[in-house]
Amino acid sequence: MTGVKKAGLIFICLSLLHGVFAALNCTSPTPEALFDAFEKELFPRKLLRPVKSFSEPLNITLKMTVVGILGVNEKAQSLTIFIWQVLEWDIAGLSWDEEECGTSRVSIPREKLWVPDVQITEFMDEDVSPRTPYVYLYNTGHVYDDKPVRVVSTCRLVIYTFPFDVQNCTLTFNSYLHFVGDIRMFPRTTVEEVLEESKQVLQTKGEWELVDIKAGSTTVMLQEGSYSDVTYYIILRRRPILYVVNLLIPSCFLITLDLFSFLLPPHSVDRSAFKMTLILGYTVFLLIMNDLLPVTGGSTPLMNVFFSISFALMVASLLETVFITNIQFSSSQYSPVPHWLRVLVLRYLAVIVCLPPIKKSNRITVCLQQPSRVSIIPSKDLENISSNIPPEKTPLDPVLDELRNLSRDLAAIHGQMDKHFQGSKTEQEWEMIGIVVDRLLFGLYIAFISVCFITIVCIWVWSNLGLQLGHTMK
Incomplete structure (x- = not known):
């Protein structure tokens, strides 16, 4: 009995060392003979993980190739790409002789073998790519599974720098059910x-450009255990030329036109x-180009802020024009300028907009009012005045009366003309306030256009420079 037990133990150990499957025996080097061997040794075990023992993990290598970038949905925060996925693993103990069976590789229907349940964690939609019904099986027990996959995955999109944005989307390949003790994933x-x-x-040459691919191996901890996975980071860059030509340049043209107005x-x-x-034209332009702007609930692109501020400045310039026009024609009916407004606008803001102070007029105003009674009186009249005798009426008195009346009329005309051309002090102050406000808004327009231009150029250069530095670091 002891010898029988020893022989049984030796047989079991040899079986474990040899593997689950024994070497296939083909009666002839024909496909029919090899298929009969598969029917006898391989296909009945398709429900079991192809390892020697339950405690032994199955090593799976993964290779991924990006074939096409189908699109990025900013509203749904999703990425749609087309990839080729290659999985490789070994069936423990399976082998056959190439000369005996007539081939070293054969294609087998996928449903006849145990296939790992490798999925992409970030998937959002069903894979609608063409199905490949076969896998390659080599005479060493090596399985080669190559298939196309249409991936619709979640991707946290950052569109703050749109249209010069660079997106980093993650694709995590792991087993849907098996823990790390059952399946281990490795990049090939x-x-x-x-x-x-x-x-x-x-193949695709659309809006998005594949810039870089990075990889990392992470482990997601759960209560039941941990999962082995392979993570790829797909880095995409948007081609901005479409948006620069259709959005930025026309908007800058309209703003510049409003500036020179x-x-x-x-x-x-x-x-x-x-x-x-101009406002009506800008509104129609935004309505037409609204479909090109990304819409998300998380953040607002700088371009949307640029359009909003531009529209606000156009409306403000229209209101300022109405204010100045009203001052030009109705300032005589205004009440005097408040002291705080006079100090704020005429003393401080006027200096900011480089408006020179009003110089005093160098004109000499000749007063034509009736002067003191100074005239040449004959000596005879002087004698009469000195002797308190009323003077006799001379022929010059009517002429002097006419001159006095003419002097009063000229003084009245002069006052009216002075008031008409120079205006009152209140009118001058209101008109000065209108000029200061006009120059201030003109300066804000110039500053806004300059800042926007510098920001756009810096973001464009920084996005390209950051990617170049990333490649250099590699």
Whole structure:
């Protein structure tokens, strides 16, 4: 009995060392003979994980190649790409002789073998890619599974710098059910090889450009255990030329046109009608191009802020034009300028907009009012005055009366003309306030356009420079 037990133990150990499957025996080097061997030894065990023992993990290598970038949905925060997924693993103990069976590789229906349940964690929609019904099986027990996958995955999109944004989307490949003790995932190739091959086979030349691919191996801890996974980071960059040509350049043209409208004299040209036409044109432009702007609930792109501020400045310039026009024609009916407004605008803001102070007029005003009675009186009249005798009426008195009346009329005309051309002090102050406000808004327009231009150029350069530095660090 002891010898029988020893022989049984030796047989069991040899069986475990040899593997689950024994070497296949083919009666002839024909497909039919090999298929009969599969029917006898391989296909009945398709429900079991192909390892020697339950405690032994199955090593699976993964290779991923990006074939096409189908689109990015900012509203749904999703990425749609087309990839080739290659899985490889070994069936423990399975082998056959190439000469005896007639081949070293054969294609087998996928449903006839145990296939790992490798999925992408970030998937959002069903895979609708074409199904590949076969896998390759080699005479060493090595399985090669290559299939296309249409991936619709979640991706946290950051569109703050739209249209110069760079997105980093994650694809995590792991088993849907098996823990790390059952299945271990390993990348088959380096990320440099994956990126180079992806750029060679990439077919789409649309809005998005594949910039880089990075890889990392992480483990997600759960209560039941941990899962082995392979993570790829797909880095995409938007091609901004479409949005620069269709959005930024036309908007800058309209804003520049509104800027130069400040050079129109408001007292002789209907500036408000011109600005109203620009506002209507800008509104129609935004309505037409609204579909090109991304819509998300998380953040607002800088371009949307740029359009909003531009529209607000156009409306403010129209209101300012109405204010100045009203001052030009109705300032005589205004009450005196409040002290705080006079100090704020005429003393401080006027200095900011480089408006020179009003110089005092160098004109000499000749007073034509009736002067003191100084005239040449004959000596005879002087004698009469000195002797308290009333003087006799001379022929010069009617002429002097006419001159006095003429002097009063000229003084009245002079006062009216002075008031007409120079205006009162209140009118001058209100008109000065209108000029200061006009110059201030003109300066704000120039500052806004300059800041926007510098910001756009910096973001564009920084996005390209950051990617170049990333490649250099590699």
